[in-house]
Amino acid sequence: AQKITQTQPGMFVQEKEAVTLDCTYDTSDPSYGLFWYKQPSSGEMIFLIYQGSYDQQNATEGRYSLNFQKARKSANLVISASQLGDSAMYFCAMREPNQGGKLIFGQGTELSVKP
């Protein structure tokens, strides 16, 4: 069964607008962590933001924020004031404590920012 689902293979957004990238997950463990990574065309994986399952507030890092809805098992990434440099693949990933440290990744969403 797919543990991490990203339903948007591709997204377009106008420069300076906000965009939401969807991520749903499946776990029976009450303790888990959710991560978002950015992968530009150059290939490196860049860590963006983390949300712990017990965190009371939605995570924020600069222009990135997480819309964490635990009951719905969703952790959508919101990018505000999009920039041309935000064009990249975005991956949602989950870590479960009983699985060691490994991350389970979704299939990714390709974001294109239009000038």
Add this chain to the structure above:
Amino acid sequence: GAGVSQSPSNKVTEKGKDVELRCDPISGHTALYWYRQSLGQGLEFLIYFQGNSAPDKSGLPSDRFSAERTGGSVSTLTIQRTQQEDSAVYLCASSQAPRGNQPQHFGDGTRLSIL
């Protein structure tokens, strides 16, 4: 401070040959991970090392794949008798103790092409 270093950056080899991919993690990081990314796909977990514990090999796709980590630092991923389906980008990551909000930091990957 140096990030995760992987070599070679690109490797082209003939089907049936053995290849070795190297990963040098961030100094002080006790956890090391190997992932594989096929074209247009998310990351697939291969193997995970944590300190002196036995590695988690649950993601290795066949017995042609093996990895070792010497002295708790540098790791080598070996693929024997390569097949065309082994063509992918192999990514290495490291982190501090794999718990809580510790993100994995990725290298730039080795792009492996099997002719």
